[in-house]
Amino acid sequence: MRDDELFSFEDARQRLGESFDPLPVPAIPPADPDLDRVVVELRRLRDASAALAMSEVELGDIADRLGEVASLLESRVAGPADRLETMWKGAGTRRSNPVSGPENPIAPPVDFVGCDDGSVMATVTLGPAYQGPPGCVHGGISALIIDHMMGLANHWGGRYGMTAHYELDYRSPTPLLQPLTFRCWVHEVDGRKTWTHGTIHAGDRLCVEARGLFLEASVPVPGQPGTRSTVADGSQ
Numbered sequence: 001m002r003d004d005e006l007f008s009f010e011d012a013r014q015r016l017g018e019s020f021d022p023l024p025v026p027a028i029p030p031a032d033p034d035l036d037r038v039v040v041e042l043r044r045l046r047d048a049s050a051a052l053a054m055s056e057v058e059l060g061d062i063a064d065r066l067g068e069v070a071s072l073l074e075s076r077v078a079g080p081a082d083r084l085e086t087m088w089k090g091a092g093t094r095r096s097n098p099v100s101g102p103e104n105p106i107a108p109p110v111d112f113v114g115c116d117d118g119s120v121m122a123t124v125t126l127g128p129a130y131q132g133p134p135g136c137v138h139g140g141i142s143a144l145i146i147d148h149m150m151g152l153a154n155h156w157g158g159r160y161g162m163t164a165h166y167e168l169d170y171r172s173p174t175p176l177l178q179p180l181t182f183r184c185w186v187h188e189v190d191g192r193k194t195w196t197h198g199t200i201h202a203g204d205r206l207c208v209e210a211r212g213l214f215l216e217a218s219v220p221v222p223g224q225p226g227t228r229s230t231v232a233d234g235s236q
C-alpha cells in the first residue's frame with residue numbers, strides 16, 4: 001500500500017463502514033470569564049517573552065512588575081492536588097488540557113472542527129515559543145498536538161482510548177509563523193483497539209504523518225474515589 005493510500009480519509013471511512021458513528025465535538029462551555037482572561041493575558045506574555053530581543057531592552061522594571069503579579073496570582077492558588085480535582089469537574093479537561101484548553105496558558109490554543117468525512121481538523125499558526133529547529137516547530141509540540149487531536153478524532157468516530165503506541169514520520173520541516181493544517185481520523189477499529197492517523201501540512205506540503213494505537217481503558221478520577229473515567233469520553 002502506498003503512503004498516500006494509507007492516509008486516505010475515504011479509505012478510513014470505507015474500512016469503518018457501519019461502525020462509523022460520529023459523536024458531536026461539543027463547543028467548550030464557558031466557565032469563569034475572568035479566569036479565561038487571565039490565561040489570554042498569560043499567553044500574550046508567553047508570546048512576547050519568547051520574541052524578546054536579547055539586547056538593548058531594559059527589562060529590570062518589567063521583571064519586577066511581573067514578579068508582583070505572579071505573587072498575587074500565587075496567593076489565590078489552591079494546591080496542585082485540588083486543581084487536579086477541579087480539572088475533572090464540569091467540562092473536565094476540555095477546559096484545562098495543554099492543546100486547546102482555555103484555562104491552560106501553554107495551549108497555543110488549537111481550535112478543532114469535526115468534519116463530515118470523519119476527520120477532525122484544525123488550522124493554527126505557531127510562534128517562537130514553540131520553536132525546535134531554526135524557524136521550525138519543535139517535533140515534540142507537533143507530537144503533542146496530533147496525539148491530542150487523535151483523541152478527539154476517536155471521539156468524533158464514536159471511539160475512545162488511551163494512547164498505547166504512537167509513531168511519527170517527520171517528512172519535511174514544519175514552519176513557524178505560517179498556517180499549519182492538522183488533520184486526524186480513525187483508520188481502523190478492532191474490539192478495544194483503535195488505530196488513528198494524522199497529518200500536518202504547510203499549504204500542500206506534507207510535514208508530519210502519524211499513526212497511533214488507542215486502547216479502551218478506564219482510569220481513576222482524582223478526587224472522586226471509586227469513579228473511573230474512560231479517556232476521551234464525554235466527561236472530557
Ligand SMILES: CCCCCCCCCCCCCC(=O)SCCNC(=O)CCNC(=O)[C@H](O)C(C)(C)COP(=O)(O)OP(=O)(O)OC[C@H]1O[C@@H](n2cnc3c(N)ncnc32)[C@H](O)[C@@H]1OP(=O)(O)O
Pocket residue numbers: 025026094147148149150151152155162163164165213215216217231232233234235236
Ligand atoms: C467531549 C469532547 C471530547 C473529548 C475528547 C478529549 C480528547 C482528549 C484526548 C487526550 C488524548 C491524550 C492521549 C494521552 O495522553 S493518553 C496518555 C498516554 N498513555 C498512557 O499513559 C497509557 C499507559 N498505558 C496503559 O495504561 C496500558 O498499557 C494500556 C491501558 C494502554 C493498555 O493496557 P491493558 O492492560 O488494557 O492492555 P493489554 O496489555 O492487555 O493489551 C491489550 C492488547 O493491546 C496490545 N497492546 C498493548 N499495548 C500495546 C502497544 N504499546 N503496542 C502495540 N500493541 C499493544 C496487546 O498486545 C494486546 O493485544 P492482543 O493480544 O489483545 O491482540
